[in-house]
Structures are given as structure tokens and as C-alpha cells.
Amino acid sequence: xxxxxxxKIIPKLFFFIxxxxxxxxxxxxxSLIFNTLGFFNxxxxxxxxxxxxxxxLFSQPQYGISSLLIGTILVSGLSILIALPIGLMTAxxxxxxxxxxxxxxxxxxxxxxxxxxxxxxxxxxxTTITPWLQSLxxxxxxxxxxxxxxxxxxxMIVPLISSLSQDALNAVPNxxxxxxxxxxxTKWEVVKGILMPGAKSGIIAALILGISRAIGxxxxxxxxxxxxxxxxxxxxxxxxxxxxYIANVAQSDVDQGSTAYFALYAVGLILFTFTLGxxxxxxxxxxxxxxxxxx
Amino acid sequence: xxxxxxRRLKNKLIAIFxxxxxxxxxxxxxxxxxxxxxxxxxxxxxxFLMNFTSRKPEDAGILPGLVGSLMVVFGALLFALPIxxxxxxxxxxxxxxxxxxxxxxxxxxxxxxxxxxxxxxxxxTFFVATLRLIFIATGSSITTGRVLLSGILTxxxxxxxxxxxxxxxxxxxxPKSMKEASYALGATEVQTNFKVTFRFAFPNILTGVILAIAxxxxxxxxxxxxxxxxxxxxxxxxxxxxxxxxxxxxYTWTFRPIPGFKEIAAAAxxxxxxLQLIISSVAIITRALLQKxxx
Numbered sequence: 243x244x245x246x247x248x249x250k251i252i253p254k255l256f257f258f259i260x261x262x263x264x265x266x267x268x269x270x271x272x273s274l275i276f277n278t279l280g281f282f283n284x285x286x287x288x289x290x291x292x293x294x295x296x297x298x299l300f301s302q303p304q305y306g307i308s309s310l311l312i313g314t315i316l317v318s319g320l321s322i323l324i325a326l327p328i329g330l331m332t333a334x335x336x337x338x339x340x341x342x343x344x345x346x347x348x349x350x351x352x353x354x355x356x357x358x359x360x361x362x363x364x365x366x367x368x369t370t371i372t373p374w375l376q377s378l379x380x381x382x383x384x385x386x387x388x389x390x391x392x393x394x395x396x397x398m399i400v401p402l403i404s405s406l407s408q409d410a411l412n413a414v415p416n417x418x419x420x421x422x423x424x425x426x427x428t429k430w431e432v433v434k435g436i437l438m439p440g441a442k443s444g445i446i447a448a449l450i451l452g453i454s455r456a457i458g459x460x461x462x463x464x465x466x467x468x469x470x471x472x473x474x475x476x477x478x479x480x481x482x483x484x485x486x487y488i489a490n491v492a493q494s495d496v497d498q499g500s501t502a503y504f505a506l507y508a509v510g511l512i513l514f515t516f517t518l519g520x521x522x523x524x525x526x527x528x529x530x531x532x533x534x535x536x537x
Numbered sequence: 538x539x540x541x542x543x544r545r546l547k548n549k550l551i552a553i554f555x556x557x558x559x560x561x562x563x564x565x566x567x568x569x570x571x572x573x574x575x576x577x578x579x580x581x582x583x584x585f586l587m588n589f590t591s592r593k594p595e596d597a598g599i600l601p602g603l604v605g606s607l608m609v610v611f612g613a614l615l616f617a618l619p620i621x622x623x624x625x626x627x628x629x630x631x632x633x634x635x636x637x638x639x640x641x642x643x644x645x646x647x648x649x650x651x652x653x654x655x656x657x658x659x660x661x662t663f664f665v666a667t668l669r670l671i672f673i674a675t676g677s678s679i680t681t682g683r684v685l686l687s688g689i690l691t692x693x694x695x696x697x698x699x700x701x702x703x704x705x706x707x708x709x710x711x712p713k714s715m716k717e718a719s720y721a722l723g724a725t726e727v728q729t730n731f732k733v734t735f736r737f738a739f740p741n742i743l744t745g746v747i748l749a750i751a752x753x754x755x756x757x758x759x760x761x762x763x764x765x766x767x768x769x770x771x772x773x774x775x776x777x778x779x780x781x782x783x784x785x786x787x788y789t790w791t792f793r794p795i796p797g798f799k800e801i802a803a804a805a806x807x808x809x810x811x812l813q814l815i816i817s818s819v820a821i822i823t824r825a826l827l828q829k830x831x832x
Contacts, residue, residue, distance in 0.1 A: 245725060252727045256627035259620055260641055263701075266694050267644040270655065273662040328558055335555040344556070351563050357813070359755025361784045362573070362806050365791055369799060370572045397565045428548035451650075458652025460758040461784075465791055485758070488654050492661070492762040510658045514651065521650035 274514055277507035284501045296471040298502035309471040313481035317392050317463055318456035324396025325452055329403025334433055337411045356401035364465030367394035382478055386468025389477040395462050399455055403448045410444020411437055447527035454520035460485040484513045577803025589770050594797030599805050601769050602783040608773055610753045612689030621700030629708040630730045649698035657759030660691030665763055679777055683764025686776040691763050696749040703745030707738040740827040747820045754813050757784035783809045
């Protein structure tokens with residue numbers, strides 16, 4: 243083969259390889275769609291939306307997705323309630339206040355927290371956080387409960403929120419900062435009056451992407467949150483989340499052709515849709531930040 | 538107290554407050570590591586690394602999980618690296634700015650945010666089912682697609698977006714002057730991309746490899762879905778055998794009510810985290826050495 247042919251073939255070959263991404267994306271999407279349609283051959287939409295609980299493995303199965311949504315919203319909401327304030331405060335502290343020495347300790351700690359596998363957080367929730375909560379709320383808390391999983395998940399998401407918020411704070415032009423100081427403002431007044439408004443879009447993006455991460459997280463809830471679908475919003479009780487159900491079916495000997503198995507695809511499709519929507523929204527907010535700051 | 542003093546005091550107090558909240562991550566990390574070390578260190582010895590799983594916690598070991606995890610890591614990288622780097626080179630260098638290229642780029646960003654359990658569903662639907670059909674069609678004695686190869690392919694597509702995005706970032710850092718110099722010497726586009734751009738970016742491409750390794754080692758849910766089981770009592774000697782991974786053993790042992798299993802689960806976590814550290818530091822050292830060569 244001569245040089246000219248190579249110059250023609252190689253880019254085509256590389257294009258061909260790149261298109262694998264298209265196949266994977268559509269494969270993911272359509273395997274969820276088609277099997278979800280299979281699920282709805284046996285279950286009506288009315289059942290799916292209005293049944294009061296989610297018990298596909300019972301002899302009188304119920305397919306009320308709302309009870310899985312309660313579990314997912316409860317756990318991800320609580321974990322964000324922990325991760326957002328801590329993550330944001332960490333970002334402000336690191337980018338504006340921290341002594342370089344403190345930053346040198348804090349940054350690697352956040353990197354390590356971000357790199358710890360979720361199964362380790364799950365184990366930590368079940369063997370350390372849950373016993374601690376049991377001593378705080380004796381007799382009121384179940385062994386498998388939403389709160390324990392949420393606390394562990396919250397600290398898992400702190401690094402994500404803090405790094406995205408830090409990016410947002412750093413993107414505020416330095417002239418605005420120094421301008422504030424020139425007017426005699428204190429650091430906090432600069433943060434509150436100039437940086438936070440300037441970084442607003444980026445911080446919202448951090449929040450949205452944090453929620454998306456929490457919704458998709460599986461192992462922590464599979465280990466620490468239990469498998470009983472909830473009908474109440476009590477975080478001291480067990481919950482079943484969208485991801486929890488998928489993991490549960492994957493672990494049990496559910497017959498692959500059964501409705502309970504096909505239910506996994508409907509749950510997966512909802513999970514996929516939610517996280518995709520949030521991620522697209524989050525990326526929009528990130529790019530809006532870049533545009534807004536450089537006007 | 539004058540107004541100015543009040544403002545400065547407020548600023549000081551807020552700084553301390555932010556610092557305290559930021560360091561809650563340090564405290565959590567410390568509690569997490571120390572509780573796992575205290576629980577698991579007693580169970581950690583050479584036999585633990587060399588034994589198979591067992592009904593008695595004192596006899597149980599992690600050998601199949603250790604071997605399985607390493608094989609999944611290397612297999613998935615072997616699959617994802619060539620595809621990922623080629624895709625990055627195409628998108629960044631060969632590809633013209635057209636709709637198809639921007640579609641592929643959008644799909645990659647979206648794939649990067651898909652929860653890992655959804656990859657598990659896809660793996661169980663596509664790879665496991667396809668392999669099973671192939672086994673049946675070829676009259677093989679294997680009756681299930683829940684084999685090592687399914688795990689490798691599932692993890693391969695899961696880390697593909699990470700590898701592509703970091704490789705693209707690495708390619709972006711190559712100075713334009715280097716490429717122009719190459720063209721000025723009469724090199725073709727293909728030669729420039731392979732011999733100049735790719736080589737120059739290679740150390741930074743390794744960053745993606747480091748991230749991918751950490752991710753693969755820690756992932757649990759998708760591999761449980763494609764067959765990793767905590768009860769495997771043989772080594773995955775070929776791609777078409779059943780397999781297990783360290784996190785699957787941890788998951789199974791965490792739920793065993795018999796005393797002693799919690800301890801070996803913690804010991805397995807110590808091994809998992811150490812393994813992550815060792816493999817990542819090998820990659821980090823390689824990157825540092827390569828970077829030095831280009832200075």
C-alpha cells in the first residue's frame with residue numbers, strides 16, 4: 243500500500259471505529275425501549291402509575307412505580323441535603339479562604355473520597371452509620387433504612403459538587419474580585435455579593451449533576467437501604483429505589499422471561515430518562531456560566 | 538462595636554465555620570478508613586489471598602475475586618483503549634466539523650452520565666444473550682452467557698466515554714506549532730497524527746487509563762447483572778467461564794449473618810483499595826516518566 247492509499251484509508255477506518263459509539267448509544271436505548279414494551283404487554287399503564295406498591299415477585303403482584311419513586315426521591319433528596327451545603331462550603335473555602343497548607347490536605351482527601359468504590363460506602367453505611375443511628379434513635383429505626391444510605395451517599399457526592407462549584411467560582415473574572423476588595427469589602431461580602439451571583443449557573447449545574455449521580459447510585463442503597471418498597475416518607479424505614487430493584491432482581495433467581503424480570507427494563511428506562519434529562523440540563527447550565535461570565 | 542469591626546468579625550467567623558464544614562470530609566474519610574481497617578485487618582493474611590470462598594469465614598479467601606477483578610480490568614482496557622483512543626483521534630484530528638461528528642460527541646457526553654447499572658442491563662440483555670445464542674449455535678457445552686467475556690465487554694463500553702473524553706482533552710493540549718512543524722517537514726495528516734500528535738498526548742491519555750482502572754475495579758452492580766457471583770469456586774481460566782470479582786465477594790459477605798463474614802468483607806475492601814492504589818500508582822509513575830522524556 244502506498245502513502246496515498248494509507249492517507250485515504252486510515253481516516254475512514256477511524257471514522258468507522260468512532261461510529262461504535264452510535265451503536266452503543268442506540269443499543270442501550272432500544273434494548274430498554276423494546277423490553278419495556280414487552281413489560282407493558284402484561285401490565286397496564288394504569289397499574290404502573292396507580293398501583294400503591296411495587297411487588298412484582300408476590301403471587302398477587304403490584305407494579306406501582308410511585309413507591310419506587312418515593313424511595314429514590316427520598317434517598318437522593320436527603321443525600322443532596324448533605325452534599326450540597328458541605329460541597330459548596332468546601333468549594334468556597336478552598337477557592338477563597340484556605341491557607342495553601344490546608345488546601346494541600348483537603349484536596350487529596352476529596353480526591354480519595356471521590357475514588358472510593360460505592361460498595362465501600364455501602365459497607366460503611368451498614369456497619370458504621372447504621373449502628374450509630376440505632377444508638378441515636380433506639381427502637382424507632384429499622385436496620386435497613388433510607389437515612390443511613392443517604393448519609394453515605396451524601397459524602398460520596400461532596401467531591402463532585404465541590405469540584406464543579408470550584409470551577410464555577412474560578413470562572414468569575416478576577417477583576418470582579420479585586421474590584422470588590424478595592425471597594426473595601428470583606429472576603430465574605432465579596433463571596434456573597436459578587437462570586438456567588440456570578441457562579442450561580444455553575445452551582446445550579448453542580449446541584450443538578452449531583453442529583454443525577456444520586457439517582458443512579460446503586461450499591462449503597464442495595465446494601466444499606468433495604469428492599470421493602472415504602473409508602474411513607476419516613477427516612478428511618480427501609481425503602482426500595484429504582485436502582486435497588488434492578489440490583490435486587492439481578493441477585494435473585496427471577497426467571498428471565500417473567501414479568502418481574504421485564505419490569506427491570508421499565509424501571510431502567512425511567513432511570514435512564516431521568517438521569518439523561520438531568521445531565522443534559524446540567525451541561526446547559528455549565529455552558530451558560532461560561533457565556534455569562536465572559537460578556 | 539463599630540460597623541467595620543462587626544463586618545470583619547463576621548468575615549472571620551464565617552471563615553472558621555466554612556473551614557469546619559470543609560473538614561467534615563476529612564473526618565468522614567478518617568472514620569471510614571479506620572473502621573474498615575479495625576474490622577478487617579485481623580482477617581488479612583496470605584491464606585486469605587490464596588483461598589477460595591467457603592462456608593466458614595475463617596477458611597474463606599478472595600483468590601477467584603482477585604484474579605477475576607484483574608482479568609476484567611485488563612480485558613476491558615484491551616477492548617476500550619484502542620476504540621477509545623481511535624475515536625478521540627478521529628473526533629479531535631481527522632474529523633471535520635460536521636453534524637455527524639457533533640452527534641458522536643453529544644452521544645459520548647450522554648453515555649458518560651448513564652448510571653452504571655443501566656450498562657449492566659444492556660450487558661445482560663445484549664452480551665449475555667448474544668453469547669448464549671452463539672454457544673447454542675456452535676453446539677458448545679456452555680449453556681449460559683453469564684461469563685467473563687460478558688463482564689469484560691460490559692465494563693469496556695462503560696469506561697469507553699471516560700477514555701474518549703480524557704484522550705480528547707490530552708490531544709487538545711498538543712501545541713499547534715508541533716503539528717505545523719510536522720506538516721512543514723512534508724509529513725502527511727496520518728503521519729502527523731500518529732507520530733506527533735498522538736505521541737505528544739500519550740502521557741496525558743494515560744490519565745484516562747488511571748480513571749478507567751479505578752472505575753472498573755470498584756464497579757459492582759453492572760457485573761452482578763452479567764453474572765459475577767459471590768459463590769464461584771474456580772478460577773476464570775478462559776473468557777467463557779463463570780467469574781467473580783472482589784466487590785461481588787464483598788457484597789455477598791456483607792449480607793451473611795454468620796459472625797466473621799463482616800470481618801472478611803472488610804479485609805477484602807482493604808485488598809480492593811490497595812489494589813486500586815497499586816495499579817493507579819504504576820500508571821501515574823509511567824505517566825511521569827513519559828512526561829519527563831518530552832520535556
